[in-house]
Amino acid sequence: MKPKIVSFTLNGRPVDVMVRPMTTLQNVLRRQLELTATKAGCRQGSCGSCTVLVNGEPMAACLLPIEDVEGQEVLTLEGITPLHGLHPIQEAFFENFAVQCGYCTPGMIMVTKALLEREPRPDEATIREALSGNLCRCTGYQAIVQAVTDAADRLHGNGGVS
Amino acid sequence: MAKHRGVGMAAVNYPTGMNLGGDPSQALIHATTTGTFVITLSSTDLGQGLKTVIAQIGAEALGVPFENVLIDTADTDTGPHCMGTFASRATHRVGNAVIRAAEEARKVMFEVASEELEVAPEDLETDGQGNIRVKGSPEHSINIVDLALAAHFKYGKTISGRGMYIKPKSEVDPDTGAMDPDSTEAHACTVAEVEVDDETGEVKVLSIKSAYEIGRQVNPKLVEGQIQGGSLMGMAHALYETTAPYYPAIDHAPGGFNEYIVPGPQDQPEIESVVLEYPSVNGPFGVKGVGEMTANSPIPAIINAIHDAVGVWITELPATPEKILRALEEKRKEEERGAE
Amino acid sequence: MTKQLLNVVGQSVHxxxxxxxxxGRTTFVDDIQFRDMLYLKMVRSPVPHARIRGIDFSEAEKVPGFVRALTHRDVPKNIYTILCLIGVGPDEEPVLAEDRVLYKGEQIAAVVAESEEAAVEAASRVVVDLEELPAVFDVEEALKPDAPVLKPWGTNYFIYDYEYGQSNPCRKVRFGDVEKAFAEADYIVEGRYQMSPIEHAPTETTGCVVKPEPDGRYTVYTNTQALFFTLDNSALILNIPFNKLHFVGGTVGGGFGGKVDVIVEPIAILAAMKTGRPVKYVFSREEEMRCSSTRGAWRMYFKDGVMKDGRIIARKVTTYADAGAYNRHTPYAVTKHAANVAGPYSIPNVWIDAYCVYTNRQPGSAMRGFGVTPASFAVEVQMDRIAHTIGMDPWELRFINAYRNGDVRPHRKVVEDATLIETMKAAAQLVGKELPEHLLAMNSWDREGGHHG
Known part of the structure; x- marks a missing residue:
């Protein structure tokens, strides 16, 4: 199959990539555009380390053919990192020791971003359900769940919630 | 048919370091003229936080602020030898090497400060805030940046140190098994509470509560990270994980996380712990080590809790619903035979 | 506890x-790529035991992007040397299979190609002519006389003390006289314990990228847990001076013991040497699961002699550690196991035979808890069975038998850092378990009771 041009919005900027059909978004991001924050833990769609947001919805970039993002808005971890300092979700993960080896972290943060936009004050069960497609072998999840709760506070103020 | 609760406990030891020794690590320290103390290693951080705890040990041993210590690892062209990160050895071995390197570097720091402050080296101390000061007279002090500049430009000295730690390799007596298999021993005691469904054979772990004695915690939050992650790994080993679901047959070996069950965020029970500190004889600041042990004690504690709940011993891991149902069936048959 | 004034040790700094x-700015190995980089994929055995009659690359060579293949003939010293480097021998695992494969997933030949897709495609088209042989998967079956023989020295077990001119089939510990104690015991409690083989399952798979440098050296970016150990092994396999290799790492996306096996680096360096181009060899998740080493499937038999008052006076253990097809680190794990399988208890008579057994499984190796995890599992379930048998509270049984400082363990080392009793007391307090006065009076320093200064 001959390469073709696929156009989409990546982290707020228009991009055109010349790519063979059925190439995964993961390979386009990591190999062609050299945006490596999106990780490649399994390439089977089952670990969540490659999660990106497509029009605000979490998707596994390793299973997503590049054609499917034609004209769509793709957000990766690079796109939420501010020029200086950290995004409130990143701050929360950092401050709460929700990071050990760091390999699952980008996916966890992207899922958290989508969750907190949908639901500003999720309870613990909602957080765990939202993260259920993301595996972490190091932390045991408790610190990650705390970080998501803390991120909600940082984004929306703790609003009288003790 | 009902759900039954049970509680089980286990108490374990864990040895630090390669069991027969012979596993060296080195560290080099030098101060640049910016007041930065560079600790050069070839040690690896697996996620447990080695780069952080070694910077803490280095800052403590040098008597300088944590922010002034830089860890430069891991490059075999520039870093001295390290055996590697395994066997709960890294904090113990590398930490000891760093302390020795720091002692040598401190000696030069004090020599230079002695010249600059015109007092004997033994009358000086570090304040941990970036200054060397005269004991009992803290207003007489020199900042480490000025000290580093003076050492280099005025006295022609390098503030540097070499550190090495090795437990010499020991042998095993082939006839008696006499050997020296540890550097120190850490301990854990875990109590697990489970709920066993005697209809489906499913086990739900309600809580894993543990006490650990690990010599000294260099960084309590990082220790807590090991405890949380290790407890969950131990639980999964007890209940879910195997690469041979029909052991000893090799059929149906899982090829990914769709078939191999690594616990997710919804599988985590309540995990609570306390940490005791009885400093070890030979660890840096009394460290023993915590990395591996946390995954061990939950396994037997959960198996013992299952017995407490439904009266069967599951002695082949993992304790799958199928094994539990078969054991319960066997137990019922035995009770019927006993009643006859 | 000693009081020491500390500034930053003991603080939860970030x-x-x-x-x-x-x-996401931390650089992991798979994030590294170079212009002109090749991808390496492995041709693996589809069966657990077979003789290799031939390999045909002709179809693979036709795949666009195919660059070259590597077989054992290309490997200067085709044997992993991880055991010789820690003073235990003999090494027996080929880097690439020669005339035989011993496990499903074993490395037979490498293919390097211009893209990952081409490497996968070419590797899938390599035809390996195999004559399948009977396989054995169970440790005790493997020790029977009619089992297929897997090792060149003619046994399916590791020979211990080879370096001292002895040949022992197992690691032995002998302390006191267990048979005499069994005769005196009020109870005999027996148990059989079986571990499952489990995968380390780090979220980042094992891998490396090798770059040839203009000065004739090779830079190896790797997620190994042990840089120099891997460098040394690689140089020995490639028969080049150590200083031709420059390893860069230190950032690992989860290890748990799975990244100390030195499997990917030597062959990737070889591919870079043969092509003069950068080469990436990173395990797929499926390779990590099905081909990389696991925790072994250990089997342990316990026989304990126990008195009515709860004292364990004898423990006899026979362990069969399943190394899978090759040693990797299992012979060394068995020694660590033998040192710990009596548990943290003072038992006056101990007899241990711990075997390192070969089967046709994917190799077992180091994993978090190395030889001690199976020991702790078996010992601690056995302790509860003893308590159940003699009608004693499991906590009390452990307090009575807990080792104290000054005791001599079965491996003859005097205990000096024991705090098992204090740890159990703290756990009891944490869960609200009320311990009787006579247990609360115990400590790890004084068998008669009293306080630790």
């Missing part, structure tokens, strides 16, 4: 690498 991790 991770040094935390900012990099939360921004």
């Amino acid at each position: 991770r040094r690498d935390g900012m990099g991790h939360v921004t």
